[in-house]
Amino acid sequence: MSELKKQNSSKKVIKFLFNLWKISPLPTWTMFTAQIIAVTLNMTVAPIFVSQLLTRIANGTANLDGSIWLLTGYALSLVVSIVILFNLIIGLSYISENKMQSAVDEKILHYLVSNSLTFHSNRMSGGIVSDTNKLIGSIERFWDTIVFNIIPITTTITTVCIVLSFIFWQYAVALAILSLIIIxxxxxxxxxxSPVSRIAADKSSKKTAYLADVIGNISAVKAFAMEKVELTKYKKLINDWRQAETNEMKGVTKVTATFGLMMTIMNVCAFTAAVVATQYHIANIGTIYLVISYTLNVVSQLWDVSNTTRSYIRIIGDAGPMIDTLEMDIEIKDTESPEKSKICNGKIEFKDVCFTHNQNDDALFRQFNLTVKPGEQIGLIG
Structure with a gap:
């Protein structure tokens, strides 16, 4: 049951973050398209020109006049992908992500000010601020992960395997299968x-919330000489957070070590295949370069799979609490056109009131007495 709940929570967070594209549709999809084209030119098309040039050099037919179109094509591929499209993608990412963050910021504040005092009395304001900042930061990291990690990974593997299928289809099939297995x-x-990362995120929120609560009530802390008590409690929260981060680090290092070993094996296999192809004259130097270059490109992208997945897990952990909060129904909703008060006589009396709130084991005060006359505005602070 807990596993199903975790999956539903992850899907809910991803759905919330991905649906933000509707806020800035044109820049978002233009950014996607530009990144696909840029990665294809840089990772797949550019090596083809180098491969053809190396083949001519190996055959002794290379000259400047006959190779000018290869050099021009190679240069254009890099200029368009790295200089033009990459800077366009960066600009579009700023535009789209800023619009998304601004819209979510407004949504959060509107939700918080529309909620009841009971809602706020049961929560630390510092925790709400911490969860808000984490959600806003997760928006940027989520879309950066898609644009600069997921799209390059999928585009590189797909285009490389397609091109290799026309040159050395057996190797293309093996590379595709191995890539899918590794991913x-x-x-x-x-x-x-993922559960360990969520725990670390929760510990971080509790630590931040406690710090904000202490600073927000610093007068009371000093008035009752509670500095040492608050510091002791805060140190415990810090230790809990550090332990959670250490547990996450242990899991990450195990995955990274295993992944690094697999990447090393892929690189060694690529060069071994190149030596065998040369020894038995299976392929020329241009094809061998293309196989090695493509393999290294795929390996570099596969290496990002680990970082991408780890980023995805942290995004889920950071964005989840605030998204869960936003899905809670508002207990008391203000009317859009409230009627003006017509009370001009009488009074409101509170006699011997015992005041507390949910999730609190003790009363804040007892035997509270107050008389409110018509027209008076009374506020409870503290």
Whole structure:
């Protein structure tokens, strides 16, 4: 049951964050398209020009006049992908992510000010602020992960395998299968760390909330000489957070070590295949370069799978609490057109009132007496 709840929570967070594209649709989808084109040109098309040039050099037919179009094509591929499109993508990411963050900021404040005093009395204001900041930061990290990690990974593997299928289809099939196996293993391994990351995020929120609560009530802390008590409690929260981070670190290092070993094996296999192809004259130097270059490109992208999955897990942990809060129904909703008070006589009396709130074991005060006359505005502070 807990596993199903965790999956539903993850899906809910991803759905919330991904649906933010509707706030800035044109920049978002333009950014996606530009990144696909840029990665294809840089990772797949550019090595083809180098491969053709190396083949001519190996055959002794290379000259400047005959190779000018290869050099021009190579240069254009890099200029368009790295200089033009990459800077366009950065600009569009700023525009779209800022719009998303602004919209969510407004939504959060509107939700908080519309909620009841009971809602706020049961929560630390510092915790709410901490969860808000984490959600806003998660928006930027979520979309950066998609644009700068997920799209390059999928585009590189797909385009490389398509091109290799026309040159050395056996190697293309092996590379595709091995890539899928590695991605599956890494995603599965990282998902096992997800609960630990969520615990670390919760510990961080509690620590921040406690600090904000102490600073917000510093007058009371000093008035009752509670500095040492508050410091002791805060140190315990710090130790709990550090322990949670250490547990997360242990899991991450195990996954990273395993993943690094698999990447090393892939690189060694690529160079071994190149030596065998050369020894038995299976392929020319251009094809061998293309195989090695493509393999290294795929390996570099597969290495990002671990970082991408770890970032995804941290995003889920950071964004989850505030998204859960926003899905809670508002207990008391103000009317859009409230009627003006018509009371001009009488009074409101409180006699021997015992005051507390939910999730509190003790009363804040007892035998409270107050008389409110018509027209008076009374506020309770503290």
């Amino acid at each position: 599956t293993i890494v995603v599965f391994a990282q998902s096992r760390i």
